[in-house]
Amino acid sequence: MHNANWDNLRYVLAVADRGSLSAAAKTLGVNHATVLRRVAAFEEEHGGPVFEKTASGYRVLADRARVIEAAREVANAMVSVERLMDGARAPVRGVVRISSTDSLCQVVLPSFMARMQAALPELRLDYFSSNAHLDFARLQADIAVRPAERLPDELSGETNAQLTFRAYSAPSRPGGWVGMAGPLVRSAPAAWMAANVEPEAIAGGADSFVVLRELCRAGVGVAILPVYLGEGVPGLVARPELMADIRVPVWVASYTELRDVPRIRIVREHLLAHLAEQADLLGGR
Known part of the structure; x- marks a missing residue:
């Protein structure tokens, strides 16, 4: 798919998600006319309308629902490619975002940040303290430190502490x-x-x-x-x-496609070592 096709697909998906040209335009940072032109170009190139215009906005035609689902798959694939390319270029310095529970962030992980500042001063860690699982597919966090019996399929990780x-x-x-x-x-x-x-x-x-x-x-x-x-x-x-x-095992996990990004891999390895050192605290011994 060449760039013009991919760009038009982005506009179609934005309209499907937002339900109107104006909302899609706001999301994409363009004007209303640009969205209309891109959607029309996509429809012309692919043999017919995708949307029905109603009083409340734009609605995907029933027989085009599979087109939108395919568009989402393409969008996710493009995000994955961009993420992998960015990761391959990323230096060891930079930001690594760690999601963990509120209590682990307060009791177990502060000393880890202090250690990493001393060892790798060009690397910045940001903690996201939440008991809810963040959406890794949208890059809201790079690493999760979570107690769980098992990991979801989209994450890969290791555990060496309970x-x-x-x-x-x-x-x-x-x-x-x-x-x-x-x-x-x-x-x-x-x-x-x-x-x-x-x-x-x-x-x-x-x-x-x-x-x-x-x-x-x-x-x-x-x-x-x-x-x-x-x-x-x-x-x-x-x-x-x-x-x-x-x-319960304590996992150090990453989105599968990010696990070999250098700065993320290094932080993950150090986290595993830190948790092993904290085994008595975590285990109550």
Whole structure:
């Protein structure tokens, strides 16, 4: 597909996604007439209309839906090519974006950034602290550091450390349980609770283990926490009689097509070494 065809396809896809010429124009940073001209050129070259114009905007014709799906595949392929080309040219210096959970970013990873600043001063690390998985296909992060039983298919990674989860409560008031909400419902502790704790025994919840710890300290109920948030913390006691420890691998992963970009590969290797050194903290030993 030569450049003119690819450019026209971009405009068609933008109209399909945004539903109008004006919205597509705004997204692409061009004027309304340019979008109209490019869409018309695509339709003329490929034998007929793609859209039906309605009172509310542009709608993809039913028999052209597969054209739009094919366009998305082409767009994703072009992004992959551009990403690979950029990665091949990238020097070791630059920015590497790391996504991890809020508690790992607060407790385990700060010392890693300090170490990397000393070892590779031209390399900058940005942390994205979130318990939700970021969209790697859109380059919102280069590396994920995540506790999980397994990785999704589009990511490749390694693990050399395990994170232990343990039940804790306030010393004098165990109460019921505090549960997990939002992205944490996908976690191993949430799966254990779903199988072993009746819903009426759950007094409340949160989407952050840091918040769950504070609810637990306040006496709301028993919380399942990463051991680095619970062990030795005033106002918390472990409750092994309520739940056996849960151990989950901690993965260092990248989008498959980015794993050999030099700066990303180097940071990933250093992260694995750092997590291995933090094995006692992560494992609760």
